[in-house]
Amino acid sequence: MSLTLQQWLSRLESLHPTEIELGLGRIEVVYQRLAISDRLPRVVTVGGTNGKGSTVTMIEAIALDNSLSVGAYTSPHLFCYNERVRVNGCVVEDCLLVEAFEKIEQVRGDISLTYFEFGTLAALLIFADAKLDLVLLEVGLGGRLDATNVVSSDISVVTSVDIDHTDWLGNDRSLIAVEKCGIARCGKPFVCGEPDIPESLLLTVEEIGCRGYFLGVDFQVESGNEQFTYTLTDEAKQEGVNVVTGAPELHPNNVACALQVTALLWPEISLEDSAHTASAVVVPGRQQWVDCKGSAKVLVDVGHNPHAARSLARLLSQFEGKYEVHCLIAMMHDKDIGGVIEVLMPCVDSWSVASLPGVSRAAKGQVILGELNNKGGTGRCFTSPADALDEIGLSENSLVVVFGSFFTASAALDYFRVSL
Missing domain, CATH: 3.90.190.20 (Mur ligase, C-terminal domain)
Incomplete structure (x- = not known):
């Protein structure tokens, strides 16, 4: 008899000896066995100390407003596990998660996966089957060794860099920046919303060979008279576009990140309309x-x-x-x-x-x-x-x-x- 979703989640909590074990070795093998990568659309991976989930949700809202299909993977959840996996703005049903867990179980063999690794693979399977235009992944912890980094993203984002999860990332902001920047890919855009950019992050971007777009340098947000002005750049950094909105519901730096990603993903989409969409987004539990x-x-x-x-x-x-x-x-x-x-x-x-x-x-x-x-x-x-x-x-x-x-x-x- 098939397990219920709640039974699966209880089982996943006890499958691996530790709740968190950073590293891509285990999940990479199972990811390849599932043959997911060729079935995924463009992927945006969003990391950062704070603002990850909000930025994902704003990009998701912009995509949906433009009749694009999108999958979003965020964590943790507020009320039920299903919140972590959304397809076109709707949380997925239990049966899809159970089916994905069963597929992972069939191919993992003796490879032990953490709760988060299992969940990440399940989300990717669901997205691969849904034939979407875009997938948005929120990093769980850090970046370089996080399960979401098994996917080579088309655009990577670091919203902010500060000290948290010190047991895993330490209390050195420079080293934390390097870990978070580990989601970037050579030749691909990297969007950074941290205004106080650590030198270590700049050096890592250069070493990786990604194309950096930095808040305060390549794109801007300014406020005054109860209005916010966002200046976004095109992929070649040759043309800037200004858009003005009222006060956003979420942090303006995160709004700016979402809009800069939009400008890079979909040059044909109206940034003015996107700015109004992003500014109106409310994310449960975020201020x-x-x-x-x-x-x-x-x-x-x-x-x-x-x-x-x-x-x-x-x-x-x-x-x-x-x-x-x-x-x-x-x-x-x-x-x-x-x-x-x-x-x-x-x-x-x-x-x-x-x-x-x-x-x-x-x-x-x-x-x-x-x-x-x-x-x-x-x-x-x-x-x-x-x-x-x-x-x-x-x-x-x-x-x-x-x-x-x-x-x-x-x-x-x-x-x-x-x-x-």
Whole structure:
């Protein structure tokens, strides 16, 4: 009898001795056995410390607005695994994932694959069978040794470079940049949205021999008078196009990356229309405003590192003096909890911290509270985000920010009955 999707996912969690094992040796062999590569269309691979999923979703929206078929692979998910694999903007059904897992199982032999490697191959199989115009892949961790890098992409993107996943990538930003740049390919376009470009990244681009397009050098974003102006370049970097929009829902640097990719992929597509499409995209859990029916303003964000906290702090600065800002934070124990709190401290008037029941990687609420106290802050500790939200006063002059992880965002969106 065939396993259900949930049974497959439970099985995948126990197939490999470790949750994460970077390297392409195992997945490369199975990828070749599945004979996927010749059946894939053009591929864009998107890496970066933050902004990967948002950039993928904006390119996806632009493609769909222009009647192009597109597959998108992102991770992790908020509510259900199927969210990770979308075809033409729709999450795939259980049966497609199960069928893909069965095919992988038939050919992998004695090769042990991680949960993420299995999922990546399944997504690629589904995309290959769907006969698409474009495939978008979000890097899981790092880049050079990530499972998504088994595919030689036609365009690679690094949205940002900062410190995260230090157990795997270390805490040297220069070395992290080299790892992220490892998704680039010789002779192919490489789009970089990091404004503070590490020298190591520039050297790696030169060594690989890809064609670099850098934010602030080859393409631009400028703001003023509540408008954003994006300057995009053609493949030869000989002609620039300016487009103007209102304030985007997502980070303007990521919008700029999505638009520059669009300019390279489809020169015939209107960049003005694309800019308006990208600016209107909302990605669940990414600085997402939640409607609380006239009470407090609520903002939910999956961000989980100081770089993401700085982006959130810039957004919160717009509301200084207008609202009492209350932050509910729940994070993984292997993240820079103190660093995140330190960044947000000037923007927050009061704090709650919470544990995440059932999440083995989660930091206990008391641990987060200790970090908050170490930074000179005080707050209340709760057993779960839901318990905290029950106690937080949602008055009209308050702004409640829920931040710290995908699990935290998922719990908050579930609490407010927000579905995808």
